[in-house]
Amino acid sequence: MRKLEILVFLVFSFFNLIVYAQKNDGRTEIDMLIGRGDSLLRANHKEQAFDNYQEALTLARAENSISALAALYKKIGVYHYLKKEFERAEENYMKSLQLDSTTKTAADTYYNHYLLKRKLPKQGSILPYLEKSIALYKVLEYDASTYNAYLSAGTVYKNNQLYDKALELLLLAHTGFSELNDTRQLAKVCSVIGNIHNHLKNYDQALGFHKQALELGKLNDVKNENSNHYNNLAIVYKNLGQQDSAIVYYNQALKLLESDDVNYGKILYNLANLYKAKKQGDLAKEYFEASIFYKKKKKDTAAVMYSYNGMADLMLLKGDLKATKIYLDSVASFFPHISDQLVLLDYYKNQVAYQREVGAYKSASDYQKRYSELFEKVYDLERTEIIQTMQSRFAYEKKVNENLQLSLANQNNLLLLEQQRGNLLNKNWMLALLGLVVLLLAISYYVYAQKQKTKEQALKIEKLEAIYQGQETIKKRIARDLHDIVAANFNGLRLKVLAMPRASNQAELAENIASDIEVVNDQVRKVSHRLFPLEMMAKGRPFTAIMKSQLAEFQLYRKIEVQLEQELPPVLNDLDFEVQNHIYSILLEVLHNVAKHAQATQLEIDCELTDEKILQFKIKDNGMGLNNSAKSGIGLLNIKQRAELLGGCSSIQKVSGGTEVKFSFPI
Amino acid sequence: MNKPLKILIAEDSVIFSQGLQQLLLQYPEKISEVFVAHDYQETLVRLSETVIDILILDLNFESSHFDGFTIARKVRENYPLVKIIVLTQQAKVDSYEILFSDIGVQGYLDKKLGVGETLEAIETVAEGNTYADKNIKAMLEIGRWMEISKREKEIVELLAQGLTQKEIANRLFISIRTVETHIKNCTQKLDARNTVNLISIYVSYKNANREGAL
Numbered sequence: 081m082r083k084l085e086i087l088v089f090l091v092f093s094f095f096n097l098i099v100y101a102q103k104n105d106g107r108t109e110i111d112m113l114i115g116r117g118d119s120l121l122r123a124n125h126k127e128q129a130f131d132n133y134q135e136a137l138t139l140a141r142a143e144n145s146i147s148a149l150a151a152l153y154k155k156i157g158v159y160h161y162l163k164k165e166f167e168r169a170e171e172n173y174m175k176s177l178q179l180d181s182t183t184k185t186a187a188d189t190y191y192n193h194y195l196l197k198r199k200l201p202k203q204g205s206i207l208p209y210l211e212k213s214i215a216l217y218k219v220l221e222y223d224a225s226t227y228n229a230y231l232s233a234g235t236v237y238k239n240n241q242l243y244d245k246a247l248e249l250l251l252l253a254h255t256g257f258s259e260l261n262d263t264r265q266l267a268k269v270c271s272v273i274g275n276i277h278n279h280l281k282n283y284d285q286a287l288g289f290h291k292q293a294l295e296l297g298k299l300n301d302v303k304n305e306n307s308n309h310y311n312n313l314a315i316v317y318k319n320l321g322q323q324d325s326a327i328v329y330y331n332q333a334l335k336l337l338e339s340d341d342v343n344y345g346k347i348l349y350n351l352a353n354l355y356k357a358k359k360q361g362d363l364a365k366e367y368f369e370a371s372i373f374y375k376k377k378k379k380d381t382a383a384v385m386y387s388y389n390g391m392a393d394l395m396l397l398k399g400d401l402k403a404t405k406i407y408l409d410s411v412a413s414f415f416p417h418i419s420d421q422l423v424l425l426d427y428y429k430n431q432v433a434y435q436r437e438v439g440a441y442k443s444a445s446d447y448q449k450r451y452s453e454l455f456e457k458v459y460d461l462e463r464t465e466i467i468q469t470m471q472s473r474f475a476y477e478k479k480v481n482e483n484l485q486l487s488l489a490n491q492n493n494l495l496l497l498e499q500q501r502g503n504l505l506n507k508n509w510m511l512a513l514l515g516l517v518v519l520l521l522a523i524s525y526y527v528y529a530q531k532q533k534t535k536e537q538a539l540k541i542e543k544l545e546a547i548y549q550g551q552e553t554i555k556k557r558i559a560r561d562l563h564d565i566v567a568a569n570f571n572g573l574r575l576k577v578l579a580m581p582r583a584s585n586q587a588e589l590a591e592n593i594a595s596d597i598e599v600v601n602d603q604v605r606k607v608s609h610r611l612f613p614l615e616m617m618a619k620g621r622p623f624t625a626i627m628k629s630q631l632a633e634f635q636l637y638r639k640i641e642v643q644l645e646q647e648l649p650p651v652l653n654d655l656d657f658e659v660q661n662h663i664y665s666i667l668l669e670v671l672h673n674v675a676k677h678a679q680a681t682q683l684e685i686d687c688e689l690t691d692e693k694i695l696q697f698k699i700k701d702n703g704m705g706l707n708n709s710a711k712s713g714i715g716l717l718n719i720k721q722r723a724e725l726l727g728g729c730s731s732i733q734k735v736s737g738g739t740e741v742k743f744s745f746p747i
Numbered sequence: 748m749n750k751p752l753k754i755l756i757a758e759d760s761v762i763f764s765q766g767l768q769q770l771l772l773q774y775p776e777k778i779s780e781v782f783v784a785h786d787y788q789e790t791l792v793r794l795s796e797t798v799i800d801i802l803i804l805d806l807n808f809e810s811s812h813f814d815g816f817t818i819a820r821k822v823r824e825n826y827p828l829v830k831i832i833v834l835t836q837q838a839k840v841d842s843y844e845i846l847f848s849d850i851g852v853q854g855y856l857d858k859k860l861g862v863g864e865t866l867e868a869i870e871t872v873a874e875g876n877t878y879a880d881k882n883i884k885a886m887l888e889i890g891r892w893m894e895i896s897k898r899e900k901e902i903v904e905l906l907a908q909g910l911t912q913k914e915i916a917n918r919l920f921i922s923i924r925t926v927e928t929h930i931k932n933c934t935q936k937l938d939a940r941n942t943v944n945l946i947s948i949y950v951s952y953k954n955a956n957r958e959g960a961l
Contacts, residue, residue, distance in 0.1 A: 598859060605836075632889040636882060643900075644893055 110136045110148050117155065121162070130159050150180035154189045161196055169196055184225075187216035191229050210236060214249065224265075227256035231265065235272050243276050243470050250276075267296035267305065271312055278316050280467070282474050286316045304343070307336035311347060323354050330354070345375035349387050356394050364394055382420045385411050389426040396433050404434050425454050543724070550721040554610070557714040561607050569600045609668050610718060623660045624648040627667065631685070638675045640701075645686035651695070652687070655747065662722040663697070666730070669715045670699050670741050678703025678739060689747075694728075696744040705734045719743065751779030752873055753798065757790040757818060758783070758805040758834070763858075767803070770862060777866065787813040787821075794826055801830045801872060804852075806842065819850045830872045834858055843883055854878040888952055894936050899929045903949045906930070906942065 117132035133156050140148040157172035173193045180186050190213030197206040210233050217226040230253035237246030250273050257266040274289030294309040314329035330351050337344050352367030368391045375383040392407035411427050428451035435444035576593050583589050631642045652660070674680055680703030688696050716732060719741065723730035728745025754771060758764040768781045782797065784790040786808065793799070802822060806815030819831055832854030833846055846852045853872040856865065857880045864880070871878035895903070898919075905915045912930070916923045930942060939945035 601859070628890055628893055629886070632886040632893060635889050636885050642889075642893065643897055645897065647894075 110139050110143065110145065113139070114148075114152065114155065121155075121159065126159060126162060130156070133159065146179050147183065147185070150176045150183070150185050150189075152176075153179065154185055154192065157189070157196075158192060161192065161199075164199075166196055166199055182216070184216075184220050187213050187220060187229070188225060189213075190216060191225070191232070194232070207236065207240075222256060224256075224260060224262065227253045227260070227262075227265065230256070231269055231272070234269070238272055238276050238279075241279075241467065243280060243467075246276060247273065263296040264300045264302065264305075267293045267300065267309070270296065271309060274312055274316070278312070278319060280470050280474055281319070282478075283316055283320050287313065290316060303336045304341060307333040307341075307343065307347075309333075310336065311343065311350075314350070318350075318354060323358055327351065327354055339374060340378065342378055342380060345371045345373075345378065345380065345383055345387070347371075348374060349383070349390060352387070352390055352394075356390065356397070361394060361398055365391070368394060381414055382423060385414050385420070385423040386426070389423065389430055392430045392434070393426075396430065396437065401434070401437055404430070404437075408434060421454060421458050425451065425458060428454060547721055547724060550717055554714055554718055554721065558607055558610060561603070565600055565603050565607070569596070569603070573597065573600070606672065610665070610714075622653045623655070623664075624650065624652050627652070627664065630664075630667065630671070634671050634675070634683075638671075640674065640680055640683050642683045642685065645684055645698075646688070648687050649689045649695070651689055651747065659726060659747075662726050666697070666719050666722050666743060667699075669718050673715050674699075674701045674703060674739075678705070680704075680738065692746075694744050694746050696742070698740065698742050700735065700738055700740040702738040705739050751775065751777060752800040752869065753780045753782070754778055754801050754803060754869070755782045755784060755790065755793055755797075755799045756803045757785075757815075758803075759785050759808045759810075760805075761785065763805075767865075770865070771869075774866060777869070786810065787818055790818055791821065791825075794822065794829065799826075799829050801832060801869060803832050803834055803856075806833060806835045816845070816850065819846065819852055823851055830854070832856055832868055832872055832878070834860075843879065843887065847877065847879075855883055856880050857882055885955055888955065891937055892952055895933055899933045902926055902929045903933055903945060907946050907949055907953075 113132045113136035117129040117136065120126075120129035120132060133152055137149070137152045137156070140152055153172045153176035157169045157176065160166070160169035160172060170193065173189050173196065176189045177186060177193075190209050194206055194209040194213060197209055210229070213229050214233050217229050220226070230249040234246045234250035234253060237243070237249065250269055254266065254269045254273065257263075257269060270289045270293035274286045274293060277283070277286035277289060290309060290312045294306065294313065297306040297309050310329045310333035314326045314333060317323075317326035317329060330347055334344070334347050334351075337347070348367050348371035352364045352371060355361075355364035355367060368387055372384055372387045372391070375387060388407045388411045392404050392411070395401075395403040395407060408427065408430060411423070415424075428447050431447040432444050432451060435441070435447060573593060573596055576589065576596070580586055580589055580593075627648060628644075631644075634640065635642045652663070655663075671683075674683060678701045680701035682702045684698075684700045686696075686698040686700075688698075690696060719730050719732070723743040723745060726743075726745035728743060730741070730743035732739065732741050734740075756764045756767055758767070764783045764785070768783055771778050771781045780797075782793050782799070784793050787810075790802070790804075794802075804815050804818055804822075808814050815833060815835075819833065822829055822831060831850075831852040833842075833852050834856050835842065836858050843855055846855060854868045854877060856868050856878075860868075860880070868878040868880075892900070901919070902915055905918065906912075910918065912923055912926045916926045919926075930945070933939070934942065934945050937945060937948050939948055
């Protein structure tokens with residue numbers, strides 16, 4: 081059962097394979113035949129190609145393959161087209177299109193049909209075929225044939241002055257050929273676009289495209305095409321009024337052409353016209369004659385007539401009426417054979433001028449009338465309007481371009497502004513940095529100042545501590561003195577008093593006790609003075625009076641003559657009480673020392689205020705000088721301490737004939 | 748000496764006032780009663796209760812509200828007949844002037860007084876005269892001489908030795924005119940009537956201080 085199944089499957093598969101192979105063989109044969117036909121056609125073996133196509137057609141009919149049939153009808157059409165059997169070609173194209181009107185084949189066929197129609201005399205009806213082809217190409221995948229169609233269509237539109245449509249297609253073709261890197265076709269596209277711009281008087285753009293076309297043309301080195309590019313450039317330069325440039329390019333164009341080329345005579349004619357415009361009549365005449373010669377050779381009647389017209393105009397300018405008449409008559413003789421209305425227009429114009437010259441004003445006005453009518457016909461208003469619209473549109477585009485450029489410039493400016501802002505920001509940063517530096521400096525200065533201050537304060541504190549220590553020493557001494565006075569002296573006195581009742585010499589003892597008490601009294605007073613000497617005396621009296629009073633007392637009790645070297649400065653009376661107290665204390669200390677240790681009889685006191693506002697005291701005795709105990713005693717320490725508290729200094733030294741104490745301080 | 752005197756001691760030190768009181772009471776033929784007051788109010792109360800002949804007044808009190816000067820002024824104002832002897836811890840030249848000229852006290856004594864001096868002062872004042880401690884007098888003198896410059900003193904000394912002004916000028920290498928100016932200034936400062944008086948004041952000053960090595 082299973083084996084049977086496999087067998088059936090295998091048999092079925094095999095059968096299918098055979099059928100497929102047969103089918104495949106049919107298709108392959110058609111394709112092969114078509115391919116062979118195409119090659120033969122390209123090799124210009126038209127009949128053999130036709131045979132191959134016929135064979136393929138038979139097979140395709142048998143296969144009933146519509147696409148193949150459509151393609152074959154198209155190809156047979158091409159065969160007839162090439163054989164210039166245009167009606168049969170059209171027949172085949174129609175058959176192809178009936179079978180297939182939507183594929184690439186159809187598009188190609190439409191295009192071919194257009195090409196065919198172009199060859200037929202009924203010119204007006206070619207566009208629909210081309211447009212159908214293009215409509216199909218637009219929806220299909222783009223390839224070279226698409227762009228060729230666009231190029232053709234663009235050219236046709238251009239010739240019909242439908243510049244709008246023409247440019248649209250040509251620009252698409254331009255892009256397409258650029259992508260395909262087909263420089264030759266691209267050159268053609270550029271050339272046509274350049275022509276359009278020339279017509280629209282966008283000469284700069286026209287020059288741009290023509291130059292591009294020339295560059296591309298040089299890559300392919302097809303002489304007559306390059307000649308055409310030069311020719312186009314020359315035309316633009318002529319339109320720009322740059323006649324010399326135009327002449328150069330025309331000559332370039334001429335060089336590339338064989339003298340039997342259709343354009344040869346035309347270029348000569350153009351050169352002649354240029355020379356005519358440049359008022360180089362002889363050269364112009366030469367070129368006109370040459371152009372007539374070559375044109376006649378090519379039997380290009382219309383072109384010859386252009387040249388005749390040119391010659392007629394030239395002769396007219398030269399005032400050679402006879403020659404003018406001859407050329408005009410020559411033009412007239414060709415009229416029955418040509419349909420070029422521009423020739424006629426030129427002829428009418430020349431006739432008007434000629435008739436005027438010869439004085440036949442009626443004829444002149446006649447020609448003028450005919451000229452005007454024809455002019456209107458040729459340049460019909462509608463077309464003029466289209467041209468104007470296009471021109472304005474290009475002007476608009478130009479403006480848009482300008483706007484774009486302006487906006488670019490604007491953007492540049494913005495960038496610049498941004499940069500400047502950046503710079504400004506940098507500047508701000510610099511400023512901030514500078515500020516920071518200044519701040520740091522200020523801080524470090526402040527810290528430094530604080531440190532200095534701290535140092536100074538430390539020094540001050542040290543000094544104050546030293547003073548305090550000194551004061552402590554003094555206080556200790558005073559405490560000890562007080563204790564001695566009270567404990568020793570009073571206890572001694574107490575014992576003396578207790579001894580009195582039993583004493584034999586009571587009166588003497590009483591005297592003795594009284595004298596002792598007086599000593600104690602002095603001692604206590606001294607201690608009191610040391611602590612705060614001025615307290616008891618102040619009472620609003622002048623300080624100098626207090627000092628003098630003290631000195632008088634000193635002289636009286638100590639029997640030492642005091643001599644003031646000069647009147648005490650009155651500024652002493654204006655000092656702070658504290659300061660006066662210190663001065664007084666030092667004075668008392670010195671007096672005490674002199675009385676106790678010096679054995680002096682005279683004391684000279686000099687007090688002076690210097691110009692630098694320093695108060696200087698000099699107290700000199702005529703005694704025996706200081707002994708060591710005095711030097712290290714509390715008295716001198718007291719002097720030193722108080723001088724320092726006054727912010728000054730003191731010195732005690734032995735001088736010739738005594739001791740001198742000096743102290744000074746600023747006030 | 749008529750009748751024994753009634754004396755009031757105004758002094759905040761109890762011990763001193765008692766000591767002085769004891770001392771004074773040793774002389775009953777001269778002093779009949781001795782009262783003690785320790786402050787301003789007690790003094791005035793005592794004065795209003797008792798007729799006092801002499802007020803012995805301390806200048807220094809342990810109070811910031813009053814001192815000897817305040818009391819002296821008040822007493823002088825209210826009891827002009829009461830004689831005042833000022834006692835002071837330390838005799839001062841300028842207090843002397845205030846007390847005698849300004850307030851009008853009759854006596855001025857140092858606390859380091861002896862018995863004799865004290866009695867002498869009391870007697871002098873009681874008789875209607877003024878008494879000043881001899882030390883105070885001496886100090887007054889010294890104070891005045893302290894105003895005299897060294898050069899002035901030198902010139903007066905030479906005058907006292909009998910030199911003429913011209914001789915002095917030659918001796919000191921100064922002009923007679925300068926000598927004259929010095930003498931004139933000296934005369935003014937010491938309230939001397941003339942040069943002779945100036946010399947006499949100087950000699951007595953010198954004698955007073957002779958004990959020293961002047």
